[in-house]
Amino acid sequence: MKLRGLFILACGALVPLTIPTAANAASYSGTLTSAISSLTVASENRTGYSRDLFQHWIDADGDGCSTRNEVLIAEAEEAPTVGSSCSLSGGRWYSYYDGVSWTATSDIDIDHMVPLAEAWDSGARTWTSTERRDYANDLGYYGSLVGVTDNENQEKSDADPAEWMPDLQKCRYLKEYVSVKIRWRLSVDSTEKSALTNLTSANGCGSQTVSVTLAR
Numbered sequence: 435m436k437l438r439g440l441f442i443l444a445c446g447a448l449v450p451l452t453i454p455t456a457a458n459a460a461s462y463s464g465t466l467t468s469a470i471s472s473l474t475v476a477s478e479n480r481t482g483y484s485r486d487l488f489q490h491w492i493d494a495d496g497d498g499c500s501t502r503n504e505v506l507i508a509e510a511e512e513a514p515t516v517g518s519s520c521s522l523s524g525g526r527w528y529s530y531y532d533g534v535s536w537t538a539t540s541d542i543d544i545d546h547m548v549p550l551a552e553a554w555d556s557g558a559r560t561w562t563s564t565e566r567r568d569y570a571n572d573l574g575y576y577g578s579l580v581g582v583t584d585n586e587n588q589e590k591s592d593a594d595p596a597e598w599m600p601d602l603q604k605c606r607y608l609k610e611y612v613s614v615k616i617r618w619r620l621s622v623d624s625t626e627k628s629a630l631t632n633l634t635s636a637n638g639c640g641s642q643t644v645s646v647t648l649a650r
């Protein structure tokens with residue numbers, strides 16, 4: 435009887451192997467010009483939006499560090515000391531939007547490259563709360579969350595590139611913005627698509643490569 439029970443357990447353990455793997459990490463790679471062309475144009479709709487619908491700065495991996503602190507640790511140009519409860523001391527951060535370095539974490543905001551409201555407008559309004567939480571805490575692509583001068587983040591607010599661009603590194607910004615739109619299968623409005631096309635041309639970055647894994 436004991437052997438029979440083990441046999442049944444062993445058969446049961448085989449069952450998951452028959453389930454197809456979900457880890458089909460699709461990706462996109464192409465020039466920035468091609469990437470912009472590939473974006474779907476749709477009108478945007480902010481009906482029902484609330485920032486609270488995107489739970490953020492969670493601790494997805496349970497290591498005691500929030501998503502905000504994970505980004506600060508990953509992006510530091512001079513590493514901080516990580517203390518108990520993931521308190522950070524020391525360290526220095528460079529904000530590429532304005533070319534300024536900071537030594538106080540209070541001067542750095544973690545910017546959602548495609549703002550939460552813009553994501554809502556362009557597709558996230560149909561997502562589940564889990565998908566929105568994953569989006570708001572996306573550590574799977576370095577460009578999704580970026581540490582920048584707090585005033586820059588506040589000035590950008592909910593804007594897309596038709597409405598706001600950083601003063602510096604416009605090509606990097608365009609590539610990372612477009613990459614996040616592709617990664618999360620977000621649409622663009624027609625004004626935004628024209629702005630992306632024109633800014634890319636004006637800054638001479640159309641032949642640069644966009645390479646990103648898809649999150650959904």
Ligand SMILES: [Ca+2]
Pocket residue numbers: 492493494495496497498499500501504
């Ligand atoms: Ca964590």
Ligand SMILES: [Ca+2]
Pocket residue numbers: 478552555556594622623626
């Ligand atoms: Ca838009």
